[in-house]
Amino acid sequence: MKKVNxxxxxxxxxxxxAGGAGQIGFSLSQVLVMAGAQVxxxxxxxxxAKNKIDLLDKEMQRSISLYNLNVAMExxxxxxxxxxxxxxxxxTGLVNAFHYKGNTRKLDTNSDFFASFEDYPLEAWDAVNxxxxxxxxxxxxxxxxxxxxxxxxxxxxxxxxxxxxxPNKSIYGSSxxxxxxxxxxxxxxxxxxTRYLATHLxxxxxxANVLSPGGVLNNQSKEFVNNYNNLTPLGRMAEPDEYQGxxxxxxxxxxxYMTGANLIVDGGWTAW
Ligand SMILES: NC(=O)c1ccc[n+]([C@@H]2O[C@H](COP(=O)([O-])OP(=O)(O)OC[C@H]3O[C@@H](n4cnc5c(N)ncnc54)[C@H](O)[C@@H]3O)[C@@H](O)[C@H]2O)c1
Numbered sequence: 595m596k597k598v599n600x601x602x603x604x605x606x607x608x609x610x611x612a613g614g615a616g617q618i619g620f621s622l623s624q625v626l627v628m629a630g631a632q633v634x635x636x637x638x639x640x641x642x643a644k645n646k647i648d649l650l651d652k653e654m655q656r657s658i659s660l661y662n663l664n665v666a667m668e669x670x671x672x673x674x675x676x677x678x679x680x681x682x683x684x685x686t687g688l689v690n691a692f693h694y695k696g697n698t699r700k701l702d703t704n705s706d707f708f709a710s711f712e713d714y715p716l717e718a719w720d721a722v723n724x725x726x727x728x729x730x731x732x733x734x735x736x737x738x739x740x741x742x743x744x745x746x747x748x749x750x751x752x753x754x755x756x757x758x759x760x761p762n763k764s765i766y767g768s769s770x771x772x773x774x775x776x777x778x779x780x781x782x783x784x785x786x787x788t789r790y791l792a793t794h795l796x797x798x799x800x801x802a803n804v805l806s807p808g809g810v811l812n813n814q815s816k817e818f819v820n821n822y823n824n825l826t827p828l829g830r831m832a833e834p835d836e837y838q839g840x841x842x843x844x845x846x847x848x849x850x851y852m853t854g855a856n857l858i859v860d861g862g863w864t865a866w
Contacts, residue, residue, distance in 0.1 A: 601848040604631035608685050609845060610678060610732050612636045612665050613692025615643035617810060617834050618752065622689055624650075625838035626845060627657040634678045634685075636663035637692070665692055665729030671736045679843030685740040687748040687845050690784075694725040694777070708771045717807050719776045726780035726785070734791055738800065746799030750844045751788045753806045755860045757781025765821035784857055792854030801853040803844050808860030812836050 609626050613619040614635030620643070623633045640662045647658055655822065663674045679685055694707075706718040730751055741747030754777075761773035770836050784804065791802040809822055811831040821828050840859045843849050858864055 602846045603630035604842070604846055606833060606843070607631040608634065608678075608682055608817055609686060609687040609689060610634045610636055610675070610685060610733075610737065611689045611691060612663065612729070613690065613752075615639050616693075617644065617689060617812060618807060618837055619689070619691030620646050621834045621838060622691060624654065624657060625835075625842050626689075627654055627848065628752055631687075631845075632657050634682060636661040636665075636674055638662070638664050639695075642851055643690075655730060656739065664809055664825075665690075665733055666724045667734075668732055668740060671732045673705045675736050675740060679740055684744050685737065685747070687741075688733060688750070689845065690730045690735045690749075690751045692725060692729060693752075693781075694722040707776075709773055710772065711775045714775055718774070722774070722776035723780050723783075727775070727783045730784050731787060734787070734802070738795065738798075741800050742798050743797075747801075748845050749788070749791060749800065749802040750841060751784050751802070751804050753774070753784045753788075753804045753856070754781040755806060755808045755858070755863050757783075757785050757804075758806055758856070758858060759864050762825060763816060765825065767815075767817045767821060769815055769818055773831070788856075789854045796853060803849065803852055803854065804856040804858055805840050805842075805844060806858040806860065807837050808863045811813065825863065826860075827865055830861065832861060836850045 604626050609631050611619055611623045613636035614623045623635055626633050640660055643660050647655055661674045664670055706715050735747055756773055756778045761860055763772055766772045782815055788802050788804045805818050809831045840857055
């Protein structure tokens with residue numbers, strides 16, 4: 595195998611992608627499979643995952659398995675990881691690609707989740723952190739015994755530009771939405787949680803890094819997209835597949851000397 599192929603090869607790897615049914619998570623899952631990995635998607639929305647997997651060619655389908663999981667529930671995370679290990683063999687890596695989508699604690703999505711800071715309800719704060727921060731903590735905690743079993747492994751946690759800098763509220767215009775405080779705080783928490791993991795787990799051969807993506811084009815209003823583009827040095831939002839290179843780098847030997855890092859892929863949003 596050419597050295598460059600070897601660097602990025604995911605052959606013999608079994609990667610759990612939590613939130614793998616989503617727009618970015620499914621794209622990340624596909625590139626890991628293209629590089630030779632088996633991917634176990636663990637997501638609360640198995641229906642969405644099934645529909646996406648059905649559209650793949652048979653060879654890709656054979657490399658993706660699907661598990662129903664709510665990452666905020668401790669017993670479920672333990673049980674699902676155990677099931678993956680029993681059915682599929684040694685787990686070698688974890689990607690956490692989920693975020694709060696209104697599936698715990700019943701909130702009124704517009705008035706609660708998108709409320710401004712002054713009115714932000716505690717219930718919304720807790721609901722977002724249940725998934726984004728607690729879910730990431732739980733997944734990382736519960737995967738560690740399985741990675742230790744192999745004397746090593748790789749974790750990639752997905753943060754956001756908004757975990758690195760504050761959202762610019764001017765881009766939301768008259769849309770009635772914004773980027774809420776709970777999202778920004780939870781995404782920032784993920785970055786330092788990952789640094790903690792990196793230093794704590796290095797002695798076991800386990801690496802942990804963050805991928806901080808910028809905004810993906812996804813049917814947003816024209817006004818929002820224009821505003822976003824104007825604030826982005828590359829002048830546009832991302833396509834979902836534009837994070838595939840970054841995750842392959844983080845999960846493969848290409849990043850063997852990298853841990854505790856935060857890979858920002860955002861078209862330059864945070865550069866000025
Ligand atoms: N899309 C963007 O513009 C963007 C920008 C920056 C960062 N991000 C981050 O990238 C990651 C993926 O975003 P996306 O746009 O693909 O999101 P998405 O909404 O398309 O997908 C999120 C996935 O997480 C799953 N999920 C939600 N709650 C869950 C739970 N409790 N247990 C298990 N699975 C659960 C959903 O079912 C869904 O499949 C997120 O962490 C997000 O914060 C996204």
